[in-house]
Amino acid sequence: MKASDFRDTGTLIHQLTAFEETLGLIKLHHNRFIPEQCSRLPDRIEGIYAALKLGLYDFICKNKILGVLIGLSGGVDSALVLAIAVDALGADRVSTVMMPSPYTADISLQDAQSMADNLGVRHISLPISPLFDQFRQTLQTELQNSPPSGSQTTLENLQARIRGTLLMALSNQTGKLVLTTSNKSETAVGYSTLYGDMAGGFSVLKDISKTLVYQLCHYRNRLSPVIPERILQRPPSAELRPDQTDQDSLPPYDVLDAIITAYVEDNLSPEEIIAMNYPAEIVHRVLRMIHSCEYKRRQTAPGIRITRRDFGRSWSFPITFKFQE
Known part of the structure; x- marks a missing residue:
């Protein structure tokens, strides 16, 4: 199998360990890749x-x-x-x-x-x-x-x-x-x-x-x-x-996190989140809290991003606004 054949089939020939600094060597022989043992990707x-x-x-x-x-x-x-x-x-x-x-x-x-x-x-x-x-x-x-x-x-x-x-x-x-x-x-x-x-x-x-x-x-x-x-x-x-x-002041964390994920990471509207069988009152309350605390988030320490949108550069919401849903 030639190098072009691997590109056509998407065959995995080499995979290094995830999240570790590693030096890898890809071997070729007569324009053919020599498959190596692939490291397991973590769950x-x-x-x-x-x-x-x-x-x-x-x-x-x-x-x-x-x-x-x-x-x-x-x-x-x-x-x-x-x-x-x-x-x-x-x-x-x-x-x-x-x-x-x-x-x-x-x-x-x-x-x-x-x-x-x-x-x-x-x-x-x-x-x-x-x-x-x-x-x-x-x-x-x-x-x-x-x-x-x-x-x-x-x-x-x-x-x-x-x-x-x-x-x-x-x-x-x-x-x-x-x-x-x-x-x-x-x-x-x-x-x-x-x-x-x-x-x-x-x-x-x-x-x-x-x-x-x-x-x-x-x-x-x-x-x-x-x-x-x-x-x-x-x-x-x-x-x-x-x-x-915590639950004296906040909804249950499984509900809170699901609403945050839907709104912040998946960019869903309040109506779409409510349609996922979350109480409208809780959805609007959580979104009000998210909007009103933007000034605090602008003063948080830098950190590690692991989702499609964190509260860093990938999140854009004004500190001062008069918008109402």
């Missing part, structure tokens, strides 16, 4: 995990950054970011910080410590309760003169911003880059705090939905069980107020 979840590792490794190493720093909460997002960081860079270049508040559950402290121990990274705890009390005391008069709902949001965001400040201080001190831990679902609807958990230099999960986060965690645990099972079983929570869960 979807395996391939995404490998892409995230490579993306983080390239960003850190090619920019000559010493290492990375992660705010470890005992939750699923920071657990996945930590696993990817260690797999990509090695445990010696990764440090984690637990910053418990008055609302942090004991099991979050235990799971964060277990995760750090499993991966062999340096882990410290910096309780933020004293700082939180000082901020509340300073703002006491203003908080008393504000509506209760506004005060609650202020206090929740204060905790996130205290943590962001501490992480950036440690980044200055150590020369390590802070990795943000927000995922695509949270970024889409603004379920994150400017200058708080959005603080950092690189976003590993920028294009990873919450439901995909869980799939990637289960994949990583099949390789070796480093993420405590309790992290994967607990209802996700920011732990910024008593008994808080």
Whole structure:
């Protein structure tokens, strides 16, 4: 079979390993290709995990950054970011910080410590309760003169911003880059705090939905069980107020992610999404949140793109608009 014959039939003669730097040699003999053994392409979840590792490794190493720093909460997002960081860079270049508040559950402290121990990274705890009390005391008069709902949001965001400040201080001190831990679902609807958990230099999960986060965690645990099972079983929570869960403020993640995918990645209209048997009220609510949080997304850290459209250069929506559907 000649070279032209391979082009006509689409015969695969050589395939290198995906997401790895490799040198390959294509052999020819008398104008004929000599077929080689082809490397197996990874399945979807395996391939995404490998892409995230490579993306983080390239960003850190090619920019000559010493290492990375992660705010470890005992939750699923920071657990996945930590696993990817260690797999990509090695445990010696990764440090984690637990910053418990008055609302942090004991099991979050235990799971964060277990995760750090499993991966062999340096882990410290910096309780933020004293700082939180000082901020509340300073703002006491203003908080008393504000509506209760506004005060609650202020206090929740204060905790996130205290943590962001501490992480950036440690980044200055150590020369390590802070990795943000927000995922695509949270970024889409603004379920994150400017200058708080959005603080950092690189976003590993920028294009990873919450439901995909869980799939990637289960994949990583099949390789070796480093993420405590309790992290994967607990209802996700920011732990910024008593008994808080994400679902207090957001639709169920399987519904939320499906609507985000349909609108952002597949470019479907609200009517087309509703026709997919999603409640009209929830669809319009999610789209309103997506539109109103554009100003926050413009201030997010750069990250890795794995879908046809992330909230980076492939997404174009005005910060200021008067458009109504």
